[in-house]
Amino acid sequence: MPSVTDTQLAPEVRKRPSWLPHRAWLIAAITFITLIGAAGFRSVPGVLMEPLNAEFGWSHGTIGLAVSINLLLFGLISPFAAALMDRIGIQRVVSAALLLVALGSGLTIMMDQVWQLMLLWGVLVGVGTGSMSMAFVATVASRWFIARRGLVTGVLTAAGAAGQLVFLPLIAYLSENYGWRVPSIGVAVLALAVIPLVLLWLHDHPHALGMEAYGASDTQPTPPRAAIAKGSAGRAVEVLRAAARRPVFWLLAGGFAICGASTNGLIGTHFVPAAHDHGMPATTAAGLLAIVGIFDIAGTIASGWLTDRVDPRVLLATYYALRGGSLLVLPALLGPDAAPPMWAFIIFYGLDWVATVPPTVVLCQRYFGMSGPIVFGWVFASHQIGAALAALGAGVIRDASGAYTLAFLISGGLCFFAAALSWAIRRPPAVPHEI
Known part of the structure; x- marks a missing residue:
C-alpha cells in the first residue's frame, strides 16, 4: 500500500466516532488469526513421529x-523477517x-526420503513460520500500541503458542483414522485461507491510515514511520552487534534459549512419544497437549496484564523457577492414564508455557527502544x-537409553x-538507549 510520511499528515486526518474501537484492535485480531493459522503445521511433528517411524523406519x-x-x-529467520517488515511491509512478508x-x-x-523431510519440515516450514514468529508480535505491538502493549503482546503470543497445541487432537485423530497425509493437506489449506485476511486488513503502520497508535500522547507518541523504514538484513546484523555489547542481551538470550528447550524443543516435540512409551495412547497424549494450549492462552494473557504492572525481571525469574520444578517431577507422573497429578502438571505447564514472552518483549523495548x-x-x-538442541538431544537420549x-x-x-540469569538483569533505564 502507498506510504504516507509524517509531514503529510494533518493533526487528525481521520475522525473516529467515540463508540468505534481503535483500528489497532482490528490489526491485533488479524495478527491473532494469522498466528494461529501459521502455528498449525508446527503442531504436526510430535504427533506424526510414530506414524513416520512405522511407515519409513526413521x-x-x-x-x-x-x-x-x-x-x-x-x-x-525472525530478526531478518522483522527487518524485512520494516523495509517492504508486514503484509508482503506475512x-x-x-x-x-x-x-x-x-x-x-x-x-x-529423509532429505525431503529435512527440506520440507525443516527448511520451508521453518523459514515460513519463522517469518511470523515472536518478532512479528513485537513489531505489531510496538507500532500499533502504546497503552496495553504488554497485554496485547500476551494475547498474540498465546495465539502463536496455543495454535500449535490446540490442533493436536484433531491432527492425531486424522492421522490415526485417515493417515498422516490428511492433516498435512489440511494445514496447507488453512495457511492459504489466511492470506486474503492479511492482504486486506493487516496494515503496516498507523500513519499509513492517517491515525495514531492506540494510547499515543504527547509524552508517548506513535513511533514515526521514517524511523521504522530503515530496516534491512544489514540493519538486523547491525542491531545484533550493538546489542551484543550489553550484558542484558546475553542474560535475556540465555534465559530464552532455555525457555525454548523446555517448551517447543522438549515438551512440544517429545511429550506425545514419551507418554506413548508409558502406555498412553497418542490421541490421549495429544489431547493433554491441547489442554496445555488452552491454559497457555489464559497464562500468557495474564502474564501480559502482569507485565504492565509488575517488574518484568521478577516475573521471568518466577516463571523459570516454577517450570524447572515441574519438569523434575514429570518422569514420575507419566503412565498409561491421565491421573490427577498429571492433570496438575498439564494445567500448570499450560499457564507457564510462554508466559515468559510478554516480560521479555517489554524489557527489549525498555532497553533498546525502537530497535526492540x-x-x-x-x-x-x-x-x-x-x-x-532439545528436540535433537531428547531424541538421541531416547534412542540411546530407551526413555526420556x-x-x-x-x-x-x-x-x-x-x-x-533473569534475576541478574539490572533495572531498565528511564529512557531506552537507542541503537
Missing part, C-alpha cells in the same frame, strides 16, 4: 533432527511466509536454538539456571 533421532532444523530456522508454510506442508504427502523488535528477534533466535527421563531432568535443572 528413528526418533532422525525425525528430531528435522524438527530441530525447523526450530533453528524458525528462530534465526503473505509470502504463509505460502511457504502451505508449500512445505502440502508437499510432504509425496516425500519418501529486532533485538527481540535475536533473543527469540536463541529461544529456537535451545529448542532445536534424563532429558526431562536436564531441562528442569536448566530452568533454575534461567531463573538466576
Whole structure:
C-alpha cells in the first residue's frame, strides 16, 4: 500500500466516532488469526513421529533432527523477517511466509526420503513460520500500541503458542483414522485461507491510515514511520552487534534459549512419544497437549496484564523457577492414564508455557527502544536454538537409553539456571538507549 510520511499528515486526518474501537484492535485480531493459522503445521511433528517411524523406519533421532532444523530456522529467520517488515511491509512478508508454510506442508504427502523431510519440515516450514514468529508480535505491538502493549503482546503470543497445541487432537485423530497425509493437506489449506485476511486488513503502520497508535500522547507518541523504514538484513546484523555489547542481551538470550528447550524443543516435540512409551495412547497424549494450549492462552494473557504492572525481571525469574520444578517431577507422573497429578502438571505447564514472552518483549523495548523488535528477534533466535538442541538431544537420549527421563531432568535443572540469569538483569533505564 502507498506510504504516507509524517509531514503529510494533518493533526487528525481521520475522525473516529467515540463508540468505534481503535483500528489497532482490528490489526491485533488479524495478527491473532494469522498466528494461529501459521502455528498449525508446527503442531504436526510430535504427533506424526510414530506414524513416520512405522511407515519409513526413521528413528526418533532422525525425525528430531528435522524438527530441530525447523526450530533453528524458525528462530534465526525472525530478526531478518522483522527487518524485512520494516523495509517492504508486514503484509508482503506475512503473505509470502504463509505460502511457504502451505508449500512445505502440502508437499510432504509425496516425500519418501529423509532429505525431503529435512527440506520440507525443516527448511520451508521453518523459514515460513519463522517469518511470523515472536518478532512479528513485537513489531505489531510496538507500532500499533502504546497503552496495553504488554497485554496485547500476551494475547498474540498465546495465539502463536496455543495454535500449535490446540490442533493436536484433531491432527492425531486424522492421522490415526485417515493417515498422516490428511492433516498435512489440511494445514496447507488453512495457511492459504489466511492470506486474503492479511492482504486486506493487516496494515503496516498507523500513519499509513492517517491515525495514531492506540494510547499515543504527547509524552508517548506513535513511533514515526521514517524511523521504522530503515530496516534491512544489514540493519538486523547491525542491531545484533550493538546489542551484543550489553550484558542484558546475553542474560535475556540465555534465559530464552532455555525457555525454548523446555517448551517447543522438549515438551512440544517429545511429550506425545514419551507418554506413548508409558502406555498412553497418542490421541490421549495429544489431547493433554491441547489442554496445555488452552491454559497457555489464559497464562500468557495474564502474564501480559502482569507485565504492565509488575517488574518484568521478577516475573521471568518466577516463571523459570516454577517450570524447572515441574519438569523434575514429570518422569514420575507419566503412565498409561491421565491421573490427577498429571492433570496438575498439564494445567500448570499450560499457564507457564510462554508466559515468559510478554516480560521479555517489554524489557527489549525498555532497553533498546525502537530497535526492540529486532533485538527481540535475536533473543527469540536463541529461544529456537535451545529448542532445536532439545528436540535433537531428547531424541538421541531416547534412542540411546530407551526413555526420556534424563532429558526431562536436564531441562528442569536448566530452568533454575534461567531463573538466576533473569534475576541478574539490572533495572531498565528511564529512557531506552537507542541503537
